[in-house]
Amino acid sequence: MNASHLRTRREFLVSLVFLAAVAAVPLFVTSGYLLGIVIVAMYYALLAIAWNLLAGYTGQFSLAPTAFAMIGAYGTGMASYHFGLPPAVGVPIAILVSAVIGMGLGRIVVPLRGPYLALTTIAFAEIVRHVARNAHEYTRGDFGMSVPLISSDRVMAFYLMLALLVAVQVGLYFLLRSHAGLYLQAIRDDETAAAGRGINVIFWKTVAFTVSGAICGFAGAMYVHFSGLASPDIGHIFETGLVLASVVIGGIGTMIGPLVGGFIVQFAAEGFREFGLRHMLVFAAMVILFVRFFRQGLWGLVKNAWDRLFGQGAARPARQVKEAGE
Amino acid sequence: MMTLELILQGLVMGVFYAMMGIGLTLIFGILKVVYFAHGESFMVGAYTYALIAALLGLPLPIALASAVVVGALLAVIVERLLIRPLYEKFGDWQQMRDEYAIIVTFGLSLFLINAANQFLGPYPYHGPALTDIARFQFGDIIIGGHRLVAGLLGLLILGGALWFIQRSFWGKQIRAVAQNRFGASIAGIDTRRVSALVFMLSGGLAALSGALLVPLFHAQPDVGMVPALKSFVIVVLGGMGSPIGAIIGGLILGVLESFGAFYVSYAYRDTFAFVILIAVLLLRPQGLFGERAREV
Amino acid sequence: MSLLRFENVHKAFGGLKALDGVSISLEAGCMTGLIGPNGSGKTTLLNVLSGNLAPDQGDVIFDGRSIVGLQPSAIARRGVGRMFQITRLFRRLSTLDNLVTSGCAFGLSFHDALDRAERLIEELELTAVHDEDGGNLSGGQQKLLEFGSVFMGAPKIAVLDEPFAAIHPHMREVMVRFIRERHAEGHGFLIVSHDLPVVLGLTDDLIAMNAGQVVARGDADTVLHDPLVIEAYLGETAVS
Numbered sequence: 001m002n003a004s005h006l007r008t009r010r011e012f013l014v015s016l017v018f019l020a021a022v023a024a025v026p027l028f029v030t031s032g033y034l035l036g037i038v039i040v041a042m043y044y045a046l047l048a049i050a051w052n053l054l055a056g057y058t059g060q061f062s063l064a065p066t067a068f069a070m071i072g073a074y075g076t077g078m079a080s081y082h083f084g085l086p087p088a089v090g091v092p093i094a095i096l097v098s099a100v101i102g103m104g105l106g107r108i109v110v111p112l113r114g115p116y117l118a119l120t121t122i123a124f125a126e127i128v129r130h131v132a133r134n135a136h137e138y139t140r141g142d143f144g145m146s147v148p149l150i151s152s153d154r155v156m157a158f159y160l161m162l163a164l165l166v167a168v169q170v171g172l173y174f175l176l177r178s179h180a181g182l183y184l185q186a187i188r189d190d191e192t193a194a195a196g197r198g199i200n201v202i203f204w205k206t207v208a209f210t211v212s213g214a215i216c217g218f219a220g221a222m223y224v225h226f227s228g229l230a231s232p233d234i235g236h237i238f239e240t241g242l243v244l245a246s247v248v249i250g251g252i253g254t255m256i257g258p259l260v261g262g263f264i265v266q267f268a269a270e271g272f273r274e275f276g277l278r279h280m281l282v283f284a285a286m287v288i289l290f291v292r293f294f295r296q297g298l299w300g301l302v303k304n305a306w307d308r309l310f311g312q313g314a315a316r317p318a319r320q321v322k323e324a325g326e
Numbered sequence: 327m328m329t330l331e332l333i334l335q336g337l338v339m340g341v342f343y344a345m346m347g348i349g350l351t352l353i354f355g356i357l358k359v360v361y362f363a364h365g366e367s368f369m370v371g372a373y374t375y376a377l378i379a380a381l382l383g384l385p386l387p388i389a390l391a392s393a394v395v396v397g398a399l400l401a402v403i404v405e406r407l408l409i410r411p412l413y414e415k416f417g418d419w420q421q422m423r424d425e426y427a428i429i430v431t432f433g434l435s436l437f438l439i440n441a442a443n444q445f446l447g448p449y450p451y452h453g454p455a456l457t458d459i460a461r462f463q464f465g466d467i468i469i470g471g472h473r474l475v476a477g478l479l480g481l482l483i484l485g486g487a488l489w490f491i492q493r494s495f496w497g498k499q500i501r502a503v504a505q506n507r508f509g510a511s512i513a514g515i516d517t518r519r520v521s522a523l524v525f526m527l528s529g530g531l532a533a534l535s536g537a538l539l540v541p542l543f544h545a546q547p548d549v550g551m552v553p554a555l556k557s558f559v560i561v562v563l564g565g566m567g568s569p570i571g572a573i574i575g576g577l578i579l580g581v582l583e584s585f586g587a588f589y590v591s592y593a594y595r596d597t598f599a600f601v602i603l604i605a606v607l608l609l610r611p612q613g614l615f616g617e618r619a620r621e622v
Numbered sequence: 623m624s625l626l627r628f629e630n631v632h633k634a635f636g637g638l639k640a641l642d643g644v645s646i647s648l649e650a651g652c653m654t655g656l657i658g659p660n661g662s663g664k665t666t667l668l669n670v671l672s673g674n675l676a677p678d679q680g681d682v683i684f685d686g687r688s689i690v691g692l693q694p695s696a697i698a699r700r701g702v703g704r705m706f707q708i709t710r711l712f713r714r715l716s717t718l719d720n721l722v723t724s725g726c727a728f729g730l731s732f733h734d735a736l737d738r739a740e741r742l743i744e745e746l747e748l749t750a751v752h753d754e755d756g757g758n759l760s761g762g763q764q765k766l767l768e769f770g771s772v773f774m775g776a777p778k779i780a781v782l783d784e785p786f787a788a789i790h791p792h793m794r795e796v797m798v799r800f801i802r803e804r805h806a807e808g809h810g811f812l813i814v815s816h817d818l819p820v821v822l823g824l825t826d827d828l829i830a831m832n833a834g835q836v837v838a839r840g841d842a843d844t845v846l847h848d849p850l851v852i853e854a855y856l857g858e859t860a861v862s
Contacts, residue, residue: 004716061425061428063432112608113424114359115358115359115424115566116562116607118360118428119558119603120604120607122558123555123558123601124600126555127597127601127604130594130597134591134594134597178732179723182715182726185712186727189711189712189713189756190713192674192710193712193768194695194712194727195694195695196672196694196698196706196710197695197723197727197772197775198695198698198724198729199695199723200693200695200696201693202693241432244433245433252425253714277444280436280439280440281440281443281444283436284434284440285437287430287436288408288433288437291426291429291433292408292430
């Protein structure tokens with residue numbers, strides 16, 4: 001087995017343990033309020049995982065993850081508000097719409113790199129939000145649209161969201177294990193080299209955007225059926241900040257980092273609220289510190305500590321390797 | 327003459343956009359990354375002006391000057407703490423500098439917005455206008471008094487900044503670093519100092535732009551977000567890295583918005599910029615005035 | 623019939639004519655050196671071949687079909703293996719994964735790619751850095767790895783841009799041996815290099831370019847004594 005497979009498998013196994021622990025939460029927690037917090041945490045974890053697929057594994061720094069959540073939210077929201085369709089129909093519509101728009105955006109931005117991609121996607125996200133705010137006849141603007149709850153039973157809603165999270169995580173694992181995972185990472189590291197080795201860069205970038213968009217849309221649709229309101233705030237730039245924070249704090253380019261990061265960010269947000277401290281302030285500071293000093297995030301720190309305590313091959317500095325090779 | 331009035335209104339806004347854009351384009355020029363916290367220099371300038379002029383009651387020129395100083399200072403500190411790794415370590419970082427730059431400056435932007443919210447509160451701070459005259463009238467054309475005075479002042483500063491970049495000794499060094507950082511450093515240019523200078527200049531200009539707009543928009547934590555996003559549009563429109571392009575781009579955007587808001591839709595007035603941004607990036611990525619860079 | 627044919631290829635950057643009517647024909651299984659002073663258009667020619675640049679005029683025929691306008695990835699899959707002057711590899715993938723990725727992209731099954739990758743790692747003496755990220759390898763090791771990546775497929779022609787620049791002599795030996803063996807198996811090579819002794823050690827078939835044109839083609843003796851080639855190189859010396 002090769003190194004990246006082992007790495008991915010280890011991260012996946014740890015994430016399964018984590019998800020199992022989450023699954024046990026309703027056994028001990030009965031408060032609807034607390035369950036609600038965990039449901040929202042799962043929503044952020046989903047967005048973080050989807051964004052990490054684009055940014056962490058494919059190197060495409062899109063700034064539009066919450067725009068796709070919003071597209072999903074309004075997809076099912078409009079289906080139910082205008083046509084009275086149930087979530088069982090609305091949610092698939094939402095996934096389809098966000099996947100198609102993700103594919104379109106992905107195909108369009110293929111030639112753009114780095115700063116140009118970031119600017120295009122942030123412009124796209126703002127356009128989507130402006131339309132949602134201003135197209136009153138269809139979206140009810142800033143009031144938002146009330147949407148039926150997917151289940152009046154919190155525990156049921158909890159397990160539905162968890163099922164989605166597990167499905168996404170497992171699906172991502174199989175994607176990354178296949179050659180597709182290697183192609184995406186190859187594109188991240190060097191597009192020109194990837195094309196030179198025969199990888200169809202246009203196709204795989206578009207795939208990454210489509211899958212990521214679909215996951216975000218799915219998450220957004222589930223979220224509104226839990227909260228009961230589809231509003232433009234879902235796509236606010238601060239929300240994008242929270243998604244970035246989840247990924248960067250947890251560990252970018254890993255399977256476990258964004259998942260745990262989403263939970264940390266949501267729980268900490270609730271905690272800070274108690275102290276009257278703006279949670280975004282703390283997260284933004286943490287994002288800056290992490291990306292400046294601990295590029296690998298919390299998962300990287302945990303892994304290093306583990307290696308130091310138990311491993312023999314504790315992370316050799318790169319320079320030593322070079323000398324050994326020369 | 328509705329058309330002339332719309333053009334004039336648009337040009338005045340364009341001056342402020344250009345003040346924002348010129349700094350952003352210089353930063354892009356020397357670092358080749360987008361600086362997402364530019365709007366927060368604007369925000370800091372707006373607050374400084376409002377606090378000093380309205381709360382302390384000091385004369386307006388002092389308030390404007392302090393806004394520039396605070397904005398420049400903030401930008402220099404940021405440069406020293408967060409931006410320097412982008413060029414000091416670029417051997418190892420080449421692959422990851424885009425991702426670092428995007429995350430760290432995006433994070434910084436959120437940090438500063440929320441810091442303002444935490445310590446100054448979410449409510450707007452008002453600042454006095456530069457003139458007591460409510461409006462000027464030239465024939466049929468009417469324009470707000472503060473708008474015109476601030477616009478003219480901004481134009482003056484913009485001219486000075488352009489002279490500095492194009493003609494002065496320091497400006498030549500900036501352009502040298504923008505063209506080839508390595509070459510410039512071999513030719514004896516202190517690239518660190520040039521980098522600090524660029525951040526100082528762009529922070530100061532953005533803060534001044536914020537200060538001049540306080541009487542129109544007030545100072546609030548997220549007041550810089552929309553201008554920052556628009557300055558991206560300008561920079562892309564004018565060709566990333568081109569100061570003259572930024573000025574022309576700013577004026578074009580100002581006028582387009584002014585017409586769009588009147589003839590197309592007032593509700594979508596802030597949306598046009600983004601549509602323009604995407605269109606330009608896709609159809610002419612080098613900008614309207616830039617030259618296409620060669621790759622491989 | 624020739625494997626690769628450039629037909630009157632032109633490419634200009636602004637006013638600079640990087641390629642000014644280049645026509646070259648290469649046979650299958652060739653071993654050809656492409657020499658010329660800096661700025662003579664060698665790298666531009668390779669970029670046109672690999673699809674990274676579109677020619678302004680002219681055609682490139684590979685394996686009987688025009689490849690102008692195809693995506694770089696499609697050209698690579700047809701059998702043009704490209705090694706870049708500045709080493710290009712996947713910095714955050716391990717040595718093995720670098721090779722496996724290329725193998726899969728060239729159409730091998732995952733299993734076969736893994737097998738071949740392990741063998742190439744042996745052959746290229748990269749065993750010590752088997753699981754190390756590509757970005758952590760030394761410059762020479764990176765070159766070897768890029769080399770191996772190209773041969774995870776079955777390139778009909780391998781195009782090497784300055785493969786011997788600034789690498790350890792031992793690694794150069796490994797590389798030269800590798801090239802000889804692959805050539806013996808029937809892979810063609812087009813080698814761009816300043817390092818004439820190494821090129822001459824590998825091949826007797828030279829093409830010389832200057833100012834965007836082919837000035838000489840033939841065996842080493844003919845090309846190196848060609849007055850135009852001498853002028854090209856002396857001209858460069860005189861300037862620098």
